[in-house]
Amino acid sequence: MxxxxxxxxxxxxxxxxxxxxxxxxxxxxxxxxxxxxxxxxxxxxxxxxxxxxxxxxxxxxxxxxxxxxxxxxxxxxxxxxxxxxxxxxxxxxxxxxxxxxxxxxxxxxxxxxxxxxxxxxxxxxxxxxxxxxxxxxxxxxxxxxxxxxxxxxxxxxxxxxxxxxxxxxxxxxxxxxxxxxxxxxxxxxxxxxxxxxxxxxxxAAHIPGDPAPEVLEAEQSAAKAAGRRTRKGSRQLKPGQGYRLSAEERDAIERHSVDMATEFFQAQGWTVKDVGARESYDLLLTRAGRKVRAEVKGTASAGMDVILTRAEVEKQRQYYPDNALVVVHSIILDRTGAKPVASGGTLHCTSPWSIEEDDLTVISYTYRTQVGTTPSSPGVPQQRQSQGDPQVTATRWSPL
CATH class of the missing domain: 3.30.930 (BirA Bifunctional Protein; domain 2)
Structure with missing residues (x-):
């Protein structure tokens, strides 16, 4: 040798x-x-x-x-x-x-x-x-x-x-x-x-220097939904190993981050109601006749990027300035037991939360085709429309 x-x-x-x-x-x-x-x-x-x-x-x-x-x-x-x-x-x-x-x-x-x-x-x-x-x-x-x-x-x-x-x-x-x-x-x-x-x-739920698990998974899911072929030898994400989070692990991180956000707002005198199961935001805050809608995002990463749906972006723009973004980052995820356990993390709150276009990155689109419509005459272009339906990434914070 x-x-x-x-x-x-x-x-x-x-x-x-x-x-x-x-x-x-x-x-x-x-x-x-x-x-x-x-x-x-x-x-x-x-x-x-x-x-x-x-x-x-x-x-x-x-x-x-x-x-x-x-x-x-x-x-x-x-x-x-x-x-x-x-x-x-x-x-x-x-x-x-x-x-x-x-x-x-x-x-x-x-x-x-x-x-x-x-x-x-x-x-x-x-x-x-x-x-x-x-x-x-x-x-x-x-x-x-x-x-x-x-x-x-x-x-x-x-x-x-x-x-x-x-x-x-x-x-x-x-x-x-x-x-x-x-x-x-x-x-x-x-x-x-x-x-x-x-x-x-x-x-490890996340390794420093890697993309946030939620962002990486969203990007790969979008590529898969769009029918993109993966390069031979590229890494395929697996639940419970490396980058990808299982459903149980996502639930553990989400529950932990919502609990931390609830305690945070209650300590400031807000009455907090968890409405995430039926609304496009997670927490409804009331205090002295004022209502604030808070979106909560939890991640094992450093929290520089989070995933937002189009509905979340649209609604939070309507709620501004009575809105808030809470990011609980650097959460510790223990995978050694029968069920994953989330703990720790650092809470960062932005309120009011103004969502700027420069802070959004498009991950995917839906595109309205003309399939099924009456074809146009030869040489005459058909009218085409496109509709953005992205998941987007928000990356800029400001203090509460």
Whole structure:
């Protein structure tokens, strides 16, 4: 294995985006020979990761068409990280100058926009890595040679994103590559850290740096309803795991946030009535002859985005200035028991609540077609109408 790593590093100095003879050789090592060697150790690697042998994935990439500056070979759980743009995995990253190779515990650093790959925000990558480090802290403390900073010496945007996306890594110098036994032991150890991350991710209602679960689910539901095909390998949200919330979990968060909002208003002398089951808002507040309609949103995320229906937007604009938005964010969701339990969180209230167009982001539309109507004469365009029926995201707060 150390010989294969060395061969790739030897070719890094000849990197060019064009598929030269050197780059073709590099591609054989990265895409074929290194993955084949690792697949030969699948049983022990799957055991270290805690997955079935057929659920362990190994793949190498050096660029499709144009050759990438930093080729890589990754090992991952096929369910938790179906593509290199999603989830956590362990990956060999080859430095641009060929001086060193890293075995990195990292995350997908790009997102698929539907037309190309876009670099994820560096602050989001750092936030996710900061969430992961305490999760593995106890196991990571056993190794003093783990690093956080990578010296890949990349000149491309894609290559520079690998550093912020890394949780911890081993650094191997080309001049002193360890024996194969040591390399495999390090890989098993790193897969043990990855296993811990997978377990923590399964229980986490939200990971900092990720979109709010409610927003992500609404976007994917809208895309599914519109008949959009998902890209092969894209992550599919599952109830009770990762991003997506089950019905019970949503109910627990909603009930907790409404209870917190009720206590908040009662402490200010309001009489509070929960009307969410029959009205387009959640709480009716009365005090000294005044009525205020309050919308309550609870989330395990940082609360920067919440989902509103068209009816909620229209009604709250009618109620202004006798209205309020309450966001209870950073709620803790305990998934370990028979039933999910929501607790904690920070309450933020905006009242009066003025909904500005600039603060709304359209997620989907309904479009009125002319199907079933009398067709027009050839060459004469039919009258077409469209009706916005979006779920929208509100993101701006102001103090009460």
């Amino acid at each position: 150390n010989e294969l790593l060395s061969k790739v590093l030897d070719l890094q100095g000849a990197w060019t985006a064009v598929n030269t003879d050197e780059m073709r050789k590099r591609g054989v090592f990265v895409r074929q020979e290194l993955p084949a060697f690792l697949r030969g150790h699948k049983a022990e690697l799957a055991d270290a990761l805690g997955v079935a042998v057929n659920e362990l994935g190994v793949e190498g990439r050096d660029g499709t068409g144009l050759k990438t500056e930093i080729p890589w070979v990754r090992v991952y759980g096929s369910d938790q990280s179906p593509s290199a743009t999603s989830g956590w995995y362990v990956v060999y990253l080859f430095g641009a100058t060929g001086e060193r190779v890293y075995l990195s515990l990292m995350q997908g650093t790009t997102v698929w926009t539907g037309g190309d790959f876009k670099q994820r925000k560096l602050e989001d990558l750092r936030a996710r890595a900061s969430w992961a480090r305490p999760v593995i802290a106890e196991q990571a403390a056993r190794r003093s040679d783990l690093k956080r900073d990578l010296r890949l010496e990349a000149t491309t945007t894609l290559g520079r994103g690998y550093g912020p996306g890394t949780v911890v890594a081993f650094e191997y110098s080309r001049e002193t590559l360890p024996r194969q036994e040591v390399l495999l032991a390090d890989l098993r150890y790193m897969l043990g850290l990855l296993r811990r991350l997978y377990e923590a991710e399964r229980l």
